[in-house]
Amino acid sequence: MQDIHGGNIWRWQETSNRNLLDFSASINPLGPPQGVFRVITENLSNLIHYPDPENRKACQALSEYHGIDPSHIIFGNGAMELLYLLPRALLLQNALIPVPTFSGYEKALLHHAVQPKFINWWVREEGKGDYLPSPFSLALLSSAAREVQGVFICHPNNPTGEVLEKRFLLNLLDFCEEQKIWLILDEAFIDFLDQPNTYSLIQEAVFSTRLVVIRSLTKFFALPGLRLGYGVGPQSIVQRLKQAQTPWSVNVLAQQIVNEILRDEVYARDSRRFIQSERVFLLNALSEIEGIQPVSGSVNFLLCRLTRSGWTSPQLTTKLIQSGILIRDCSTLRGLNEQYFRIAVRTREENRKLLSTLQEVLSE
Numbered sequence: 001m002q003d004i005h006g007g008n009i010w011r012w013q014e015t016s017n018r019n020l021l022d023f024s025a026s027i028n029p030l031g032p033p034q035g036v037f038r039v040i041t042e043n044l045s046n047l048i049h050y051p052d053p054e055n056r057k058a059c060q061a062l063s064e065y066h067g068i069d070p071s072h073i074i075f076g077n078g079a080m081e082l083l084y085l086l087p088r089a090l091l092l093q094n095a096l097i098p099v100p101t102f103s104g105y106e107k108a109l110l111h112h113a114v115q116p117k118f119i120n121w122w123v124r125e126e127g128k129g130d131y132l133p134s135p136f137s138l139a140l141l142s143s144a145a146r147e148v149q150g151v152f153i154c155h156p157n158n159p160t161g162e163v164l165e166k167r168f169l170l171n172l173l174d175f176c177e178e179q180k181i182w183l184i185l186d187e188a189f190i191d192f193l194d195q196p197n198t199y200s201l202i203q204e205a206v207f208s209t210r211l212v213v214i215r216s217l218t219k220f221f222a223l224p225g226l227r228l229g230y231g232v233g234p235q236s237i238v239q240r241l242k243q244a245q246t247p248w249s250v251n252v253l254a255q256q257i258v259n260e261i262l263r264d265e266v267y268a269r270d271s272r273r274f275i276q277s278e279r280v281f282l283l284n285a286l287s288e289i290e291g292i293q294p295v296s297g298s299v300n301f302l303l304c305r306l307t308r309s310g311w312t313s314p315q316l317t318t319k320l321i322q323s324g325i326l327i328r329d330c331s332t333l334r335g336l337n338e339q340y341f342r343i344a345v346r347t348r349e350e351n352r353k354l355l356s357t358l359q360e361v362l363s364e
């Protein structure tokens, strides 16, 4: 089976000739905040204009939200656009990627012919099937990072759901500053944590000379089709990123909704509560299925290990598509193998559908 990435629902629906329930892309199952639809409707008439090339309204809203100066902020057509601009803006010739993690970093580096270097940072504890950072991870990471110019860290990590202590990240940042290594911290999923600010390094990115924090607005606010993300870092780098960016990459509608989504605190609170309780429900129910070991996640997805003999993740993925469900096969993800797949946390009814289909398929 071909590599199936989260978000490729279009292709698989066409090939399977049916509607699929998408557990492959990790998106807030509650959908976007209600105000988004009003703002988009109100702004449809603005489609006749080019977007503001400086994203001023969006930058202002974000600057108030984080309490940082707009000169440290860059918006992008999703976090992905910024990840693809970074190797060039930071003049990287190589960079370190602790795996397993999001495959986009490797692709972004290779896009600029920059050589990635990998370390297996998340190691599996014998007997538990759980991915955990190795006890000497900072030492391991720092020794591997010595010969590189950049380090990509996904926090919380996709697909393991790993959450790192702030102290650990601050130590890593100190190390990177001392050694003049760029730390690219991707906080695409951090909004799903209970207190994102206690984990985030956004404030540090304003004062640091070596840190760029990347955030996505497509996951927590369920807007992957609209494309919206941002980066926070030193002014000089933000300037360089802007120069490297395609003009008008953030569309008029995306620019208008930033203020709306950031001030909807009820949506944020309800989403966190809902997803947390559904994650626990899914985790417990999956643990009951013989042959599946979920890795305890922290956000809106769960990495699972398939231990049923005779089954691989690509086989399971194909079978589930035939039953109307798309999961993320992780067999080709660096650092994992044919036993791993990832599922998004969705609504109770959808989660039950996944659970019953998994049980049916595996008992065939």
Ligand SMILES: Cc1ncc(COP(=O)(O)O)c(C=O)c1O
Residues within 6 Å of the ligand: 006, 077, 078, 079, 080, 081, 102, 104, 154, 158, 186, 188, 189, 215, 216, 217, 218, 219, 224, 228, 229
């Ligand atoms: C860890 C991580 N970072 C960034 C992205 C890109 O997000 P966006 O939709 O904002 O481009 C993804 C998408 O799956 C992701 O998983």
